[in-house]
Amino acid sequence: MTTLLAIAEPQATVCCAPLTRETIDAEQADVLARKLKALADPTRLRLVSIVAASEGEEACVCDLIEPVGLSQPTVSHHLKILMEAGFLTRSKRGTWAYYKLVPGALDELSQLLEVTSQR
Amino acid sequence: MTTLLAIAEPQATVCCAPLTRETIDAEQADVLARKLKALADPTRLRLVSIVAASEGEEACVCDLIEPVGLSQPTVSHHLKILMEAGFLTRSKRGTWAYYKLVPGALDELSQLLEVTSQR
DNA sequence: CGACTTCATCGATGTTTGTCAATATTCGGG
């Protein structure tokens, strides 16, 4: 449950509209921003997209390097960021590292954006 | 209609899985990343949130400075970024500048994330 | 064991970004 509560604080009469008070506080904004920032990169979006389109929503690093056209260290770096943000998980099988979509992670973020807008 | 088409390209046999081909191309990833990047900042999220919670989904700059606790130029800067990304519009009335939510802009982004995940 | 493969980490580098103070701009009122 990630309810976005409205904070009621008695406030002085400012210039124009008596605005309905703030929706998300600084801490919630921080958490959301961190997740969004992890996705807000073309390369990482493509990585997520490729993984999502792979069978089992899973792919190994070797399959990801060539499509995005960047160096292997750079790809690993992006995958780590996506993992830390909770969008991917890693499982090592033999020499290969398989990255898998966390079920519902993207959808959860998607819903948060809706809620943020529709109150 | 922002359909995310699957690009079929004949490819050599790579190491592991015969992955279903790439979902979004570099250009689409760029566009999406630009929008996400505009939202991927705690201050900007709060600004959007406050505007969304205001009556008429509209607020003037003077109402936004104090809640986020940053300087006026910084707030204006963030608002400009949100405008250029298509999340807000600006209408000047007298000395005041009113920023208003673009209807459906957040929801559109929200849906894009869903589609990206669910194919 | 030793060579090879796959991936992660490290160090360096150029670019982008968030922030502010100072200044410019635009508008309303006396």
Added chain:
DNA sequence: CCCGAATATTGACAAACATCGATGAAGTCG
């Protein structure tokens, strides 16, 4: 017409970031 108020723009600067080459770590196979 000039002054003050509300915003936008500019310039500067430190922090964060994307990228790469080199190296390290872990596993495989001969």
